[in-house]
Amino acid sequence: MRLNLGTFAILGIALAAPAMAQSVGMEIVDTAGAPVGTVTAVKGDNIQVKTDKHEALLPKSSFTLNNGKLLFGMTQVQLDSKIEESAAASQKAIVAGATVNGSAGPAVGKIEAVDNGQVTVSLTSGKRIALPSAGLRGNADGTVTIGYTAEQLDALVSGAASATAGK
Numbered sequence: 001m002r003l004n005l006g007t008f009a010i011l012g013i014a015l016a017a018p019a020m021a022q023s024v025g026m027e028i029v030d031t032a033g034a035p036v037g038t039v040t041a042v043k044g045d046n047i048q049v050k051t052d053k054h055e056a057l058l059p060k061s062s063f064t065l066n067n068g069k070l071l072f073g074m075t076q077v078q079l080d081s082k083i084e085e086s087a088a089a090s091q092k093a094i095v096a097g098a099t100v101n102g103s104a105g106p107a108v109g110k111i112e113a114v115d116n117g118q119v120t121v122s123l124t125s126g127k128r129i130a131l132p133s134a135g136l137r138g139n140a141d142g143t144v145t146i147g148y149t150a151e152q153l154d155a156l157v158s159g160a161a162s163a164t165a166g167k
Contacts, residue, residue, distance in 0.1 A: 023039065024040060024041060024042065025038060025039060026038065026039040026069065026070055027069045027070070028049060028063070028069065028070045028071075028072050029066075029069050029070070029072065030071075030072055030073070030074060030075045031071065031073065032075075034075060035076060036051065036072050036074065037049045037050050037051040037052070037076065037079070038050050039070065040055060045059060045060050046058060046059055046060060047059075047062075047063065047070075049079075051076050051079055051080050051083075052080070053080045053083075054079075054080055054083040054084070056079070056083050089138065089140075090137050090139075091133065092138060093139060093140075093144055094111065094119060094133050094136050094138050094144055095111065095114060096111050096112060096113055097110060097111060098110065098111045098138075098142060098143060099142075099143045100121050100136070100143070100144045100145070100146055101139075101143050101144070101145045101146070102146060102148055102149045102152075102153070103146065103148055103149055104149045106150070107124065107143075108123060108124060108146065108148070108149070108150040109122050109123040110122055111144065112128065117133050117134070118130050118131070119131050119133050119135075119136060121146075121153075123153055123154065123157070124150060125150065125154050127153075127154060127157045127158075128157070129153055129156060129157050135147070
């Protein structure tokens with residue numbers, strides 16, 4: 001019985017080690033040892049990285065543990081540049097007529113208008129909502145994704161209408 005408990009204890013330590021390998025606050029360096037950024041969160045199979053300019057979610061598989069730091073294959077300048085390129089490409093997809101997919105996957109509506117950083121979305125329920133464009137992410141297939149479900153968006157619209165009516 002002790003052998004089994006000892007085996008499970010060792011297995012538990014072995015399984016916990018990878019989780020500790022990427023911890024919040026850990027330094028990320030490039031192959032030359034220069035700083036790239038810091039781990040600000042661990043989310044499933046991804047690590048949220050803060051550089052000098054940006055924050056991005058990157059797959060854990062992009063990093064190697066080396067001398068108590070995470071080794072990354074790009075310099076800080078290269079990573080910042082890739083993040084900026086990706087953000088610019090994402091914004092190009094946020095145009096009138098684009099389908100908006102919810103966080104659960106299915107379409108929640110279509111973009112009706114884009115004006116001064118605000119996006120008006122006509123929801124599948126027939127309701128309309130104005131959102132900051134920063135809350136949307138353009139996709140390579142021309143669709144746009146938002147971090148809400150159709151039900152959540154409808155509740156936001158209904159809540160805003162109730163608050164306005166009560167004034």
